[in-house]
Amino acid sequence: MFGNLISTYNPKLLLGIVTILGEKMSLTHSRKMLKEQGIRVSKPKWLRKPLPSGPEYEKIKSLLKKGGLHTVCSQAKCPNQFECYSKGTATFLILGEKCTRNCKFCAIEQSFNEAVDKDEPEKVAYAAKQMGLKYVVVTSVTRDDLEDGGAFLFAEVIHELKKNIENVFVEVLIPDFKGNEKALDTVLNANPDVLNHNVETAKNLYEKARPMADYDQSLKVLSYCKNKRPDIYVKSGLMAGLGETMEELLNTIKDIKKTGTDFITIGQYLQPSANHLRVEKFYTPEEFEEIKIICENLGFKGAASGPFVRSSYKAFEMFSLNK
Numbered sequence: 001m002f003g004n005l006i007s008t009y010n011p012k013l014l015l016g017i018v019t020i021l022g023e024k025m026s027l028t029h030s031r032k033m034l035k036e037q038g039i040r041v042s043k044p045k046w047l048r049k050p051l052p053s054g055p056e057y058e059k060i061k062s063l064l065k066k067g068g069l070h071t072v073c074s075q076a077k078c079p080n081q082f083e084c085y086s087k088g089t090a091t092f093l094i095l096g097e098k099c100t101r102n103c104k105f106c107a108i109e110q111s112f113n114e115a116v117d118k119d120e121p122e123k124v125a126y127a128a129k130q131m132g133l134k135y136v137v138v139t140s141v142t143r144d145d146l147e148d149g150g151a152f153l154f155a156e157v158i159h160e161l162k163k164n165i166e167n168v169f170v171e172v173l174i175p176d177f178k179g180n181e182k183a184l185d186t187v188l189n190a191n192p193d194v195l196n197h198n199v200e201t202a203k204n205l206y207e208k209a210r211p212m213a214d215y216d217q218s219l220k221v222l223s224y225c226k227n228k229r230p231d232i233y234v235k236s237g238l239m240a241g242l243g244e245t246m247e248e249l250l251n252t253i254k255d256i257k258k259t260g261t262d263f264i265t266i267g268q269y270l271q272p273s274a275n276h277l278r279v280e281k282f283y284t285p286e287e288f289e290e291i292k293i294i295c296e297n298l299g300f301k302g303a304a305s306g307p308f309v310r311s312s313y314k315a316f317e318m319f320s321l322n323k
């Protein structure tokens with residue numbers, strides 16, 4: 001009976017029924033049972049946000065659609081879409097909308113040899129100008145199938161943005177380029193204002209969560225960029241809740257600090273679908289606040305830590321406070 005209920009994938013219904021029928025079964029037990037089945041449990045109240053809508057949101061969505069552009073905001077089902085689109089900001093996703101890697105927490109589909117749109121730099125610059133952006137975030141899927149991982153396109157986008165929008169600031173959120181220093185130089189030589197590369201999770205979770213990535217390589221990317229261009233801000237980010245202990249999370253933060261990274265972001269991992277890694281822990285807003293204080297005490301120039309924090313959430317605020 002419960003098997004059928006589970007297969008209908010209605011966690012709320014199951015929670016209700018388990019609570020009513022099973023006198024000895026507490027809500028915690030039923031949640032645990034759902035988790036053991038790999039089924040998502042409902043989010044705590046501090047993680048509920050209204051669905052995106054409104055005229056500014058629709059305007060930006062249609063502008064991006066017309067320009068044939070993608071944003072990581074929609075691809076990654078980011079919970080801040082509404083807030084960011086409403087403020088006229090978005091994170092552009094270049095080099096296609098499918099990734100050559102298969103991170104188990106990520107909503108982006110896996111594929112190889114997707115075509116590269118060489119006109120993307122002009123399109124991004126045009127859309128950013130239309131949107132009136134003064135701080136543009138550009139990211140990409142990982143393109144292990146391209147010789148330089150797509151570094152050339154990042155450089156082109158930075159050039160086009162700086163050429164077309166007066167006094168614009170550009171943050172690039174790059175993949176690891178398999179540690180290829182020549183590719184990193186290509187991006188650094190284009191003079192982004194902030195170079196961001198996410199470590200994402202603790203070292204011991206890489207095999208489970210990022211089987212095609214390498215923790216130490218990501219740290220090397222950060223330290224290489226900071227050493228090569230101390231004048232460019234370096235940033236990194238983590239998701240909390242994939243199964244790391246607090247100690248492992250703090251050790252990861254310390255590893256990132258040792259690379260010379262200036263800014264850090266830490267947010268709650270949310271399971272994009274039942275096929276992705278489940279959430280092992282919902283950190284409370286208070287815990288996130290404690291993590292933020294620890295980061296500040298460690299000496300980061302900027303630290304954002306909260307349930308809804310994502311790599312580029314309030315990126316301009318963090319940057320402008322240090323400018």
Ligand code: SF4
Nearest residue numbers: 099101102103106142
């Ligand atoms: S490399 Fe990035 S875009 Fe690709 S699957 Fe992993 S998290 Fe997603």
